Amino acid sequence: MLRYVLKRIGYAVLTLFFLITIVFFMMRALPGDPFIGDKTPSPTTMANMRAKYGLDKPVTVQYLMYLGNVLRGDLGTSLTYERPVVDIVKSAFAVSADLGIRALIFAVIIGVLLGAVAAIKRGGPMDTFSMVVAMIGVSVPSFILGALLQYFLALKLNQAVGHQVLAVQGWGNFKQTVLPAFALGLGSLATVSRLMRTSMLDVLNQDYIKTARAKGLSRQKILWRHAVRNAIMPVVTIMGPTTAAVLTGTFVIESIFNIPGLGKYFSMSVKDLDFTMIGGTTIFYGALLIVCTLIVDLLYGFIDPRVKLEG
Amino acid sequence: MSERILEIKDLRVSFDTYAGEVQAVRGVSLHVDKGEVLAIVGESGCGKSVTAQTVMKLNPMPPARIVSGEIRLGEHDIVAATDKEMQAIRGREVSMIFQDPMTCMNPTMQVGKQIVEAIKLHRKLSPEEAKAEAIRCLKQVNIPNPEERAKQYPHEFSGGMRQRAMIAMALSCDPKLLIADEPTTALDVTIQAQIMDLLAELKDQISTAIILITHDLGVVAGSADRVAVMYAGKVVETGSTQDIFYRNAHPYTQALLKSLPSPDATKREPLVSIPGTPPDLLSPPKGCGFAARCKHCMKICQEEYPPEFTLGEGHTASCWLLHPDCPGAAERGEKNDG
């Protein structure tokens, strides 16, 4: 058990190290120069940065310095905003996390329910409905979905009703969170509901469901106590990738809905060639995903007693 | 006459499939009395499980459908019983154990909890009492350290132990009838013997009647009071175990017994050595189902299903050879002795 946990953590640290290394060298390889353009930093900032990153020193020295800075929690200073990247990440991520968690909860709860009901009422209208939702969720990109939602459910609906039901853009109140969370979560909802449906159909055919019926349990109890509980296992396994999908989805959604989250800063920094920002946010996102996967791995071992937590 | 637990009369069960109506059970009559072990034997696909599961209405309906017939379990009319009534009957009046103990328990629920669940459903006990009962049930089926075992998950049990736990669960509410559908087929030979010994032991301790479904006539000889031989959805011969082994009259029963390995052979094989295959139940023959494989087959066998002939007290068989007009009918019964 302890060995399993330590091994997983070891892998996570190693992955993070590779990530930082790759980010460092990729940044070097990017075309373009951040100091050329309309956002040239002040000479003081330039001088400070030269000294700090040792831009005149050999690449290996620069690399080691960068690694040291990152480990100390210093992701550098944004070239565009002239503020420490860590500070920006902190405030912006709070917004992204809020949005992401809303989307994730929506995707998982509705996805699991939809998938379970589709399997139970196989071939029924709910099954067809879930199929349609899944098709839309998988095939319509979130930026198109987001734009359609803005147009129909915010703009047109508000005009029709005469007052604001859902907000078109911005961030702050509940009206503003509904549409972006929906647009962000729908893809994952589709994946979760499909997986849940397949898994549920499989579980419902298992002998232990027959045993449960032979005991005299009611249909409801069989479904919730025996079937859903077992069918949800594969959904737990994909929670890592699902979280990743939602997090990366925020890049697009935050831009469309004008939400001051990390995703928006990230896309802006790419446009502005703000190298320290790009590197900092990439490493932050990477670390976040690594931690998510780690948590899911460990969690799975606790939920499913059959998973032996050994090395 | 002792108390009648189960009475099935002319039961017909079909499955509605895309290919058509599969007539899995085609007029089965049988009964089980208190404290008795009835064995149902027959080749794969002859309708043993469908018959047994219909007693508990466990077959998903649809596709399954009770076409006609009667099932009386104690005072309950099973055919007419609603879903709710069936829930009260299942586990309480009749319970069932299945072939593969490895897949029959919920893998993510503690074994003890699974038994407690059954107990709480049918008996008015507090959670603590139910837990104590579950442990008592595990002890009753000779599971060592029942307190610790109750807290384990099914994957921590061996196959034989799981089947014991399944038996414990099935008997936890003291049902009148236990249906064991090939309870040892999936187990090792030595474990098989242990499980059969356990069932024999429990049968003496409690008054539960048992329907034992099996491929293995060797198991039948050691444990059943009476036997029903099924073929292609019908009971072709029924009688006491003695009748079936020594005074049998149906050619199918005789073929089954011939395929039984000699008693000194250690390995028991499934009954596969009768040449030919059973008829397709999508379009069952109008005559005797065994006709295509029967070496005594006559013209009438293919045209009309043989009536049931009584050969002795509780011993009947359906075969044209037993008809009084059939030449040599009397002697044939004798000849099969031994």
Ligand SMILES: Nc1ncnc2c1ncn2[C@@H]1O[C@H](COP(=O)(O)OP(=O)(O)OP(=O)(O)O)[C@@H](O)[C@H]1O
């Ligand atoms: N769900 C189903 N749909 C269609 N046909 C079915 C279904 N279940 C069973 N049958 C048919 O019913 C017949 C009897 O099956 P049953 O399971 O009772 O056989 P069995 O005697 O128990 O055999 P085995 O020894 O293999 O368990 C078989 O021919 C089978 O094809």
Ligand code: SF4
């Ligand atoms: S009725 Fe005819 S075919 Fe059927 S078992 Fe008897 S002799 Fe054979």
Ligand SMILES: [Mg+2]
């Ligand atoms: Mg069977």
